[in-house]
Amino acid sequence: MASRRAAAMARSLSAGLARRQRFCHHQQLQNPWRDAIRTISTSPAQPAPNPPASDAPVAAAAASSSSKKRTFNVTKADAQPAISKHHKITVDDKKIALPWEEGKTSTFQHIWLRDHCQCSSCMHPQTKQRQLDTFSIPLNIRPSQVEPRDEGLYVEWWGGHESLYPWHWLHRHSYAPRLERYLSVQRKLWGSAEITSDLPTVKYDDVMKSDAGVAEWTSKIEIYGFCFVDGVPVTPEATQAVVERIAHIRHTHYGGFWDFTADLKMKDMAYTNLALPAHTDTTYFTEPCGLQMFHLLEFDGTGGESLLVDGFRAARILRDEKPESFRTLSTVRIPTHASGNEDVSIEPYTPFPVFNHHPVTGELVQIRWNNEDRATMDRWADPEEVEKFYQAIFDWNEVLKRSDGEFWQQLQPGKPLIFDNWRVLHGRGAFTGHRRMCGAYIARDDFHSRLRLTNYGRDEILMGL
Numbered sequence: 001m002a003s004r005r006a007a008a009m010a011r012s013l014s015a016g017l018a019r020r021q022r023f024c025h026h027q028q029l030q031n032p033w034r035d036a037i038r039t040i041s042t043s044p045a046q047p048a049p050n051p052p053a054s055d056a057p058v059a060a061a062a063a064s065s066s067s068k069k070r071t072f073n074v075t076k077a078d079a080q081p082a083i084s085k086h087h088k089i090t091v092d093d094k095k096i097a098l099p100w101e102e103g104k105t106s107t108f109q110h111i112w113l114r115d116h117c118q119c120s121s122c123m124h125p126q127t128k129q130r131q132l133d134t135f136s137i138p139l140n141i142r143p144s145q146v147e148p149r150d151e152g153l154y155v156e157w158w159g160g161h162e163s164l165y166p167w168h169w170l171h172r173h174s175y176a177p178r179l180e181r182y183l184s185v186q187r188k189l190w191g192s193a194e195i196t197s198d199l200p201t202v203k204y205d206d207v208m209k210s211d212a213g214v215a216e217w218t219s220k221i222e223i224y225g226f227c228f229v230d231g232v233p234v235t236p237e238a239t240q241a242v243v244e245r246i247a248h249i250r251h252t253h254y255g256g257f258w259d260f261t262a263d264l265k266m267k268d269m270a271y272t273n274l275a276l277p278a279h280t281d282t283t284y285f286t287e288p289c290g291l292q293m294f295h296l297l298e299f300d301g302t303g304g305e306s307l308l309v310d311g312f313r314a315a316r317i318l319r320d321e322k323p324e325s326f327r328t329l330s331t332v333r334i335p336t337h338a339s340g341n342e343d344v345s346i347e348p349y350t351p352f353p354v355f356n357h358h359p360v361t362g363e364l365v366q367i368r369w370n371n372e373d374r375a376t377m378d379r380w381a382d383p384e385e386v387e388k389f390y391q392a393i394f395d396w397n398e399v400l401k402r403s404d405g406e407f408w409q410q411l412q413p414g415k416p417l418i419f420d421n422w423r424v425l426h427g428r429g430a431f432t433g434h435r436r437m438c439g440a441y442i443a444r445d446d447f448h449s450r451l452r453l454t455n456y457g458r459d460e461i462l463m464g465l
């Protein structure tokens, strides 16, 4: 029995790892909880501190919920972190200390643990929203019993509410110390030569018929910053159906799904036959669009090639070669606007710099660069900064224009392109003749939702929330 179970565990874990290999073949996924099979230690139950005097505040909500039939919402993961067999779980008036087999000890404040109870009366089983009234928990709440069990840590609280915290949940959410890194994908930065020989592409049929196809598609967009879809019927309808396999379209003042030609129907230079230098779209929104799809439906003229530049690679080059300019473009906020159409004049609630970094990790997460949509820059903390800013954008432009970073491709009917508008800059050569393009925007968070769910599975994602 045990060997069959171990074999099943190994199979499901290796399947999980295999799936992860496909998703993250360009990165070392730092997820120790997925790479090691752990057993569960059953160290003896620890006597909890004496229950409080009878006049201690008891959480009314907790007391009433103990009468309802509840499930603990516990799904046992294939591999669980194990608590130490040799060190005891300790409980004081403020927190619980959990010694892990790996040698570290996590501490959790009682109020935090009670507030994060996963049972079906505290966490809505369908909506995964907290339905516990946090503010009914006494701030000085303490457990009346703590007991390690196979599935996890069992706690009975003052007032009788019972909680069960799966070991893998506790290990994942350990905050003192943090034990696990968030799921993160190491992106593959590219220059034109290397990407031309290895164009990220997926098949229309794969994308349309299964979420596994969408998993491959979204992971390639995340790793490379763009991806072609091969074999799409040359119609706006089929193109819209493909892009909606990722998420609903983000509507803007250009409409939802767009189908455009050089007719200036919208008062933006995209609706002309002019060349457009490398830029990111919608820099005038507080949140620029996440993905953008282009499908060339008709073209009978000359020119009109599409340009892609890996903005994260270009930013790294600028940082290494001209650190002062990189710093300037990471700090100087650039006003932007979209005011061509009579009925709009769009600006973000505040200007943003070209390079926007994650507030916690510091990593570069978003590039906002469109020199055409840059508004008048008349707010300088120090007017001496003006020359430094122009030097910085000249340096940035010089890097963007380097041929080893420019990937030029004439789009083909039937093979639409989708790209990460927070990372990859795009542009176009001037053209003659009739040229009809269709496509759409998708919001960044909607893209990431689909990326994570199709590549990691709902249980895994929910466990991390």
Ligand SMILES: C[N+](C)(C)CCCC[C@H](N)C(=O)O
Residues within 6 Å of the ligand: 254, 258, 260, 268, 269, 270, 279, 280, 281, 282, 283, 370, 373
């Ligand atoms: C909607 N469609 C993609 C056709 C045109 C978008 C216009 C792009 C605009 N100049 C910007 O940089 O945001």
Ligand SMILES: O=C(O)CCC(=O)C(=O)O
Residues within 6 Å of the ligand: 270, 276, 281, 294, 306, 426, 427, 428, 437
């Ligand atoms: O027409 C194209 O190929 C691209 C237009 C463009 O850059 C845009 O719409 O932002």
